[in-house]
Amino acid sequence: MNVTQWKNKMTDLSRRDFLKLIRNGFLYLSGVLVTGGLLRFLSYESEPKRKTEFDIGSADNYPLGSRTSIPEIPALLIHTESGYTALSLTCTHLGCTLEPNETGFACPCHNSSFDEAGNVIHGPAVKPLQVLRIEITDDGNIKVFTA
Amino acid sequence: MRPSFFHHLHPPTIPTAQARWRHTLAAGGTAIFLMLILGVTGILEMFYYIPNPEEAALSVQTITYLVPFGGFIRNLHYWSAQLLLIVSAIHLLRVVFTAAYSHPRRFNYLLGLTLFVIVILLDFTGYILRWDVDICYPLLTGTNLLKTIPLIGDALHRIAIGGGDACTSGLLRMYVWHIFGLTLPVIILGVWHAFRVRRDGGIAVPPPQVRTDNARISRNELVRREVLAMFVIGIALILLSSFAPAPIAPAMPTTPAAIGAAASQSARAPWFFLWVQQMLKWGDPFIFGIVIPIGILVLVALIPYIFPKPADSDIGTWFPKSNRFAQITIGLVSFIVILLTLLANAK
Ligand code: HEM
Ligand code: FES
Numbered sequence: 001m002n003v004t005q006w007k008n009k010m011t012d013l014s015r016r017d018f019l020k021l022i023r024n025g026f027l028y029l030s031g032v033l034v035t036g037g038l039l040r041f042l043s044y045e046s047e048p049k050r051k052t053e054f055d056i057g058s059a060d061n062y063p064l065g066s067r068t069s070i071p072e073i074p075a076l077l078i079h080t081e082s083g084y085t086a087l088s089l090t091c092t093h094l095g096c097t098l099e100p101n102e103t104g105f106a107c108p109c110h111n112s113s114f115d116e117a118g119n120v121i122h123g124p125a126v127k128p129l130q131v132l133r134i135e136i137t138d139d140g141n142i143k144v145f146t147a
Numbered sequence: 148m149r150p151s152f153f154h155h156l157h158p159p160t161i162p163t164a165q166a167r168w169r170h171t172l173a174a175g176g177t178a179i180f181l182m183l184i185l186g187v188t189g190i191l192e193m194f195y196y197i198p199n200p201e202e203a204a205l206s207v208q209t210i211t212y213l214v215p216f217g218g219f220i221r222n223l224h225y226w227s228a229q230l231l232l233i234v235s236a237i238h239l240l241r242v243v244f245t246a247a248y249s250h251p252r253r254f255n256y257l258l259g260l261t262l263f264v265i266v267i268l269l270d271f272t273g274y275i276l277r278w279d280v281d282i283c284y285p286l287l288t289g290t291n292l293l294k295t296i297p298l299i300g301d302a303l304h305r306i307a308i309g310g311g312d313a314c315t316s317g318l319l320r321m322y323v324w325h326i327f328g329l330t331l332p333v334i335i336l337g338v339w340h341a342f343r344v345r346r347d348g349g350i351a352v353p354p355p356q357v358r359t360d361n362a363r364i365s366r367n368e369l370v371r372r373e374v375l376a377m378f379v380i381g382i383a384l385i386l387l388s389s390f391a392p393a394p395i396a397p398a399m400p401t402t403p404a405a406i407g408a409a410a411s412q413s414a415r416a417p418w419f420f421l422w423v424q425q426m427l428k429w430g431d432p433f434i435f436g437i438v439i440p441i442g443i444l445v446l447v448a449l450i451p452y453i454f455p456k457p458a459d460s461d462i463g464t465w466f467p468k469s470n471r472f473a474q475i476t477i478g479l480v481s482f483i484v485i486l487l488t489l490l491a492n493a494k
Contacts, residue, residue, distance in 0.1 A: 043306050045305050046311075047311025048311055071405075071407045094288040094436075096414060109427075110424065124431070
């Protein structure tokens with residue numbers, strides 16, 4: 001379409017077509033606004049955030065050489081010569097809880113498996129298990145942080 | 148006589164070709180009938196069902212074991228839902244295999260496909276409402292899948308279950324989606340879909356000029372056939388519901404520590420999502436759990452738009468030549484989905 005044709009088309013726009021255009025514009029606009037508002041309304045975070053801090057009791061409960069499963073996190077607390085480590089037992093694929101087996105941990109959901117140190121033996125998971133941050137409180141308790 | 152929606156759907160006479168069992172397989176009509184049963188039995192269950200994590204599974208046990216005919220009502224609801232999925236799939240296959248989706252029915256094809264997707268979501272949310280030990284991992288992995296979607300994932304997760312932890316929270320949202328948020332669209336789109344069938348000229352058959360068989364049946368005969376189909380399906384449902392109870396498992400524990408132990412016993416997706424669970428074993432959740440399933444859906448939706456238009460004389464006949472590409476596409480999709488489901492069952 002060249003410029004003159006375009007101009008002709010512009011002037012061809014009758015009063016009725018113009019009103020129709022405006023009306024449809026308003027209809028679409030209000031549709032978009034209502035949908036947007038509805039989605040925002042629905043996307044409020046109504047459920048409580050997951051706990052990220054766990055006090056798992058006195059460090060004395062976890063003697064040297066022990067490997068203790070803490071199901072509520074879920075994590076494995078390992079106490080070795082070099083100190084305490086908390087290995088997350090949440091599968092890095094889609095979040096199911098891992099179960100211990102002969103070689104390490106296996107996931108019941110899509111069969112990922114991990115070795116004792118949390119490295120992937122086979123997928124679908126690609127990321128190794130998370131090593132969780134630990135703090136020993138003043139009164140000798142162990143605190144594990146998942147975030 | 149005052150025109151009514153019933154008369155819109157049942158004109159005084161229709162071509163016999165439009166009402167043959169071997170043509171429609173009675174699938175679309177059966178889907179409507181099952182939806183009506185789902186509506187009635189669902190409302191009855193609402194009198195007893197309690198949508199909070201502590202009481203949900205117990206209230207399901209109350210319905211199943213204590214309420215007079217409660218177990219039967221629940222079984223009817225369960226079996227109608229499973230049959231609805233199968234019947235909708237059969238209906239979709241027949242529409243493609245008989246080239247019925249072609250112009251002027253392209254829009255109604257999209258309405259139907261949308262209905263199918265919502266029906267799958269309804270079956271999933273309904274299953275979650277049991278809130279027993281079986282539903283934890285399907286809900287957890289399903290909602291974590293939403294989070295893998297770039298940009299909008301977290302918002303979708305909040306819209307679906309409120310953004311909390313899948314197995315301890317989110318039930319209220321699943322409930323409202325099930326009884327209202329998904330059901331209302333099904334009602335609206337379902338009525339629209341049925342309305343459009345007549346508007347588009349009734350069930351697709353070749354145009355009168357090329358039709359060999361110009362016999363017609365009356366409204367009474369059409370209704371008689373519909374009642375017969377409802378009768379057969381009704382008997383099947385009553386038998387299934389009397390002898391094959393819907394699954395029931397122990398209530399989900401309420402503390403995260405106990406949930407982990409209980410849930411690991413059953414990490415199996417519900418049967419209609421086994422194919423997705425099987426693909427998820429292959430790698431990246433976003434690719435295998437979101438991109439591929441949505442890709443398949445888009446491909447099926449595009450069938451009327453990307454393949455050559457079937458010949459007029461072929462519309463409404465089984466497996467016509469001019470429609471090969473569409474048949475192969477939908478055939479392959481069904482084959483893959485069934486194969487993946489069998490694979491998931493193999494172990
Ligand atoms: C799940 C809910 C659905 C219901 C209740 C439903 C209901 C119906 C009914 C009663 C008919 C009349 C013809 C017949 O019985 O075969 C029909 C026709 C039709 N349906 Fe569906 N349907 C559903 C899903 C679908 C799906 C998944 C598709 C395809 C993507 C679809 C596409 C069509 C089309 C294109 C027609 C017109 C076909 C023709 O005229 O031959 N519908 N539907
Ligand atoms: S969630 Fe562990 S393998 Fe998928």
